[in-house]
Amino acid sequence: MTKLAVIYYSATGHGTQMARRIAATGEAAGAEVRLRHIAETRDPESFAKNPAWTANYEATKDLPAATGDDIVWADAVIFGSPTRFGNMASQFRTFIDSLGGLWAKGRLADKVYAGFTSSQTAHGGQESTLLTLYVTLMHFGGIIVAPGYTDGVKFADGNPYGVSHITGPNNQNDLDDATLDALDHLARRVVGVAGRLR
Template identity: 40%
Template sequence: MAEPNPRRSARPRIVVVFYSATGNVAALAEALGEGARGEGAEVRVRPVVERAPAEAIEGNRRWKEWVENNPYETTASLDDLEWADGIALGSPTRFGGAAEQLKAFLDTTGGLWAQGKLASKVGTSFTSASTEHGGLETTIAAMNNVYYHWGTLIMPLGYAADPSLMSSGNPYGASWVSKKSSAPDDDALVAARVQGARLAQVAAKIAD
């Protein structure tokens, strides 16, 4: 007879790990976390450490404002990944891939990977770009490549999760095109909430 799973019926654990330069990806991360909480999940929303040189940040007003005023006191850690049943990764596009800041954090996960501690969790990804064809899908796919190596089960946003996604969503994951430095609109935030809710639902089943 199988041993009972001590986590059975417990709330699913979701961690949202992201990099944001101006706050747009952070807004999507918070909406995703909100959607997961709506499904009863325990949620941690964690930015990764900023690694860009000061002179680069100084040259961009919105980047500088975010670095100086962002509200996060706790940054992402390996413990957050091990704790979670479901993981969401978020980053602005950088030439069709994730930002170096997020990649640097992910490059520290080798120990957890070697121990199999990231396998059989559920993963999903989201992004933002400044242009309509600036690499939204390729950035999400690039982040998902990490899940393949971890053995994490990949959960796309899809279109079936909510009717509104047929007109406003990206089936790869929540995304936002920030024209003229605009913040995510209601459609983008709804897509992120739907993604978070779906991640919590699937993670709960996997944790059981």
């Protein structure tokens, strides 16, 4: 059975929804799945006036947090981070930067990797966030399995690099059908390729 780790950071909850969808589809595709959030590094008082951020923090703070062991365990990893100024969120980057010891031992290499992201606007840096993530994964010696245009659903969501969601200026946009379909396709593709490589 292919082992899939879904490791993500989410502030206002869209990433949490995306990660849960990927995990459910991965399980349906026959994978053993670990769903892990990256622990919040900001003081909750600093976002207390943001109801979506506070709600997501409260809903996930007691769930298992990601560690490097989750990557070592996995055959495939799908990472998720919101876009921050065209790059990964600092909380996500801090987690990635903590993996140096495992990287030095070659424990992160030869795994299938892919990614997803979200931003408030259509041109908020989604593609650059995923490309920057993939540069890091190349340093890991990872096998990047982007969705490309390997299914008709990708012509609807339009992102060959991974999956991205537009939250809207007030973080009000729920995941639409195009995003859900793209998440499903990404999960199935990653599980399928990882299974063939095993």
